[in-house]
Amino acid sequence: MQQLPLSVRLRERASFECFHAGANLQVVTRLREIAAGARVVLWLWGSVASGRSHLLQAVCAAAEGYRAAYLPLAEIGAASSRFLEGAGLLDILCVDDFELQLGDAAFEQAMFSAYRNLEERNGGLVIAAGQPPTALNWSLADIRSRLSAAEVFQLKPLDEAGELAALRLRASARGLDLPEETARYLLRRLPRDMNALGRWLDDIDLAALSAQRRLTVPFVKTILGEL
Numbered sequence: 484m485q486q487l488p489l490s491v492r493l494r495e496r497a498s499f500e501c502f503h504a505g506a507n508l509q510v511v512t513r514l515r516e517i518a519a520g521a522r523v524v525l526w527l528w529g530s531v532a533s534g535r536s537h538l539l540q541a542v543c544a545a546a547e548g549y550r551a552a553y554l555p556l557a558e559i560g561a562a563s564s565r566f567l568e569g570a571g572l573l574d575i576l577c578v579d580d581f582e583l584q585l586g587d588a589a590f591e592q593a594m595f596s597a598y599r600n601l602e603e604r605n606g607g608l609v610i611a612a613g614q615p616p617t618a619l620n621w622s623l624a625d626i627r628s629r630l631s632a633a634e635v636f637q638l639k640p641l642d643e644a645g646e647l648a649a650l651r652l653r654a655s656a657r658g659l660d661l662p663e664e665t666a667r668y669l670l671r672r673l674p675r676d677m678n679a680l681g682r683w684l685d686d687i688d689l690a691a692l693s694a695q696r697r698l699t700v701p702f703v704k705t706i707l708g709e710l
Contacts, residue, residue, distance in 0.1 A: 497540035503649035510636035518545035529638030535611035539577040549574035570597035581612040591623040
């Protein structure tokens with residue numbers, strides 16, 4: 484991946500391989516196609532911690548041979564319009580937390596210009612938000628009409644088996660052998676938020692390395708009691 488100055492650093496483990504698709508296999512397949520060169524405008528929406536940010540970063544990480552950038556509006560805020568000025572050089576643009584700047588006429592105009600530049604370059608655009616485009620309040624009709632015509636996918640929540648598989652997949656990506664019994668205990672004990680669980684896995688990994696212990700339920704209980 485060729486990362487441009489407007490791009491924010493990607494999380495090391497934000498890859499398709501570390502994401503358990505579950506009922507979201509169709510959208511993950513479509514995002515892989517975009518990363519591989521399919522020129523698509525796609526709108527991805529879902530609840531907080533549903534995996535939106537992970538998937539947008541995974542697109543950029545997998546976009547070998549293309550200029551791709553990840554733009555998290557929650558981090559860059561009012562500077563979003565300035566960052567979008569560099570989008571004319573991109574093959575793929577992924578914009579996260581889109582609704583945070585919606586209603587700002589300068590941002591919507593900059594987004595419209597970025598959209599037109601990507602269209603002229605036959606580029607791909609992926610937008611993530613908490614709602615579908617038709618449910619949001621827009622200032623600029625031109626960008627509203629174009630993004631409302633995007634391919635729209637809702638990220639569906641994982642069931643209990645999916646959460647278990649996702650947690651064990653995240654552990655495996657960290658080189659951790661997480662037994663099923665221990666994974667079930669963690670899901671009962673901790674918030675079922677994959678971002679938060681990932682941070683707990685980092686703490687557990689450090690504790691296990693320090694103590695040279697396997698991740699049994701009794702050992703994990705002692706860690707959770709100390710942290």
